[in-house]
Amino acid sequence: MNTITNFLASAIVGGWIMTMAVFAIQNIQPVSLKFLQFESIKVPIGILLAFSLGMGFFMAAVIPAFLRKSKKSPRSRFSPPESGLDEFDF
Incomplete structure (x- = not known):
């Protein structure tokens, strides 16, 4: 069952990458990206798609x-282990 899941996930990702590659090749003219008042330099849409795809994969892996x-509580990570003996008990 795990093999089928891996195959389907790979097929979906591969299909999207192929679709974006064909779209980028057919639309080679430079475009500029506008967001609020900011505007980027004019670059081909394929470069923008590749950059967006790469950033999306990176963020999906890092976030x-x-x-x-964490499995440990924050207090137990930073404090030394407590023993039943006090420093001055002999």
């Missing part, structure tokens, strides 16, 4: 690592 909860 879950920051959102994962």
Whole structure:
């Protein structure tokens, strides 16, 4: 079952990459990206798509690592282990 899931995920990602490649080749004219009052330089749409796709993959890989909860409590990570003996008990 795991093999089928991996194959389907790879097929979907591969299909999207092929679709974007064909779209980028057919639309080679330079475009500029506008957001609020900011405007980018004019670059071909294929470069913008590749950059967006790469940033999306990077963020999808990195963000879950920051959102994962640790198994240890924050106090036990930074404080030394407590023993039953006090410093001056002999």
